[in-house]
Amino acid sequence: MLADRHTALIEGIRGLLETEFDAVYVVADIQSLSSGAQRLLPDLIIVDLSLVDGDLPGLLHRVAGLSPASRVVVLTVHDEPSIPRMALAAGAQGVVLKRCVGTDFMPAIDAVLQGQRYVSPDFGIAATTA
Numbered sequence: 001m002l003a004d005r006h007t008a009l010i011e012g013i014r015g016l017l018e019t020e021f022d023a024v025y026v027v028a029d030i031q032s033l034s035s036g037a038q039r040l041l042p043d044l045i046i047v048d049l050s051l052v053d054g055d056l057p058g059l060l061h062r063v064a065g066l067s068p069a070s071r072v073v074v075l076t077v078h079d080e081p082s083i084p085r086m087a088l089a090a091g092a093q094g095v096v097l098k099r100c101v102g103t104d105f106m107p108a109i110d111a112v113l114q115g116q117r118y119v120s121p122d123f124g125i126a127a128t129t130a
Helices: 007-018 030-040 056-066 082-089 098-113
Strands: 044-048 071-076 094-097
Touching: 007 098, 030 044, 030 056, 044 098, 056 071, 056 082, 071 082, 071 098, 082 094, 094 098
Parallel strands: 044 071, 071 094
Antiparallel strands: none
């Protein structure tokens, strides 16, 4: 499941995901993300940080309650090291900078689906220390 409002980026990411997954469900708002997570129980949820309006911990808690087995990767344009720390502490398994999607996205997906954490190297922090 892919949750993002930015159409151009969504299509590129969707194309990458369709090479690895049988189905990719795209949503553009929190309500659709919540209902889709509950109904579909996806293996993976990719969510744009800007979609959550400042309450990423609340959203991740809600998603975990609706679809406990789903792994979550957060996309963001913000490169402050506090972002991956907050996202991982709140329950995400990966954080990818949007500017690094071309190099970091698929390695992040692979790591997260194997039960590992992933943080884009451009954050300057390791996933294990975030």
